[in-house]
Every structure is written in structure tokens, then in C-alpha cells.
Amino acid sequence: MLADVRPLRRAGKRLARDEIMATPPRRGDLTIFKRADPWSGSAVPVAALLGPDQISYQLPPLDQVRIARWRGSELVLVGLEELSGRKASRVELQSWWVRLISPAAPPQTTPPASTA
Secondary structure, three states, X not given: OEEEEEEXXXXXXXXXXXXXXXXXXXXXXXXXEEEEOOOOOOEEEEEEEEOOOOOOEOOOOEEEEEEEEEEOOEEEEEEEEEEEOOOOEEEEEEEEXXXXXXXXXXXXXXXXXXXX
């Protein structure tokens, strides 16, 4: 489903409302799927925002994702984001403010009442 997405955190820290609004949303195809976790042996939900080619990611995927809030066509997803560095990667808490859209819809202009 087509969506505008704004990350609500940077390096695991919650962003201020004005920082969130200063960042233009990423538009792409939002998909949620399950992947096998080799450590636990169970399926883990993952959210991804795909680019126009349906292969590349617009944002790093959210692992162990869950829906924190859903109101109308807007929702907040919360999960873990893997950030790769030069020598090692780390996992940080991340939240996405998602607005489900029709292809002709304008970008979102107001943040949700409360961010996760």
C-alpha cells in the first residue's frame, strides 16, 4: 500500500515535533511481512518501505514491528532498526509515522497528537 513515512527517532532518541515536520516524508510501498528468526526459531514481523523498483528500501526496515497507534489513514509503527557503521552494526529503537495515501494525495502536514 502506498504511504508517506516520517521517522520519529534518530539513533534511538525521540525527535522533537519541529524536527519531524522539517523532514520531508518518504513515499513508497509499505509492506509488512514475517521472516524466520534463526535464533528463536519463530517468525518475526518486519515493516519495509519499498522504492519504485519494489526492491530497494526507502528507509531501513523495522524488525519486530508492531502497530502502536492507528487512527483513520494514519498509524505509528514501532520496531527495531539496524544501523550499519564502518566496522559494526547496532540496533536502535525506531518509530514511523505512516500516512496511507492514494497516489494523488499531497504530503502530510501535521504530526499525530502523540508519538511513540
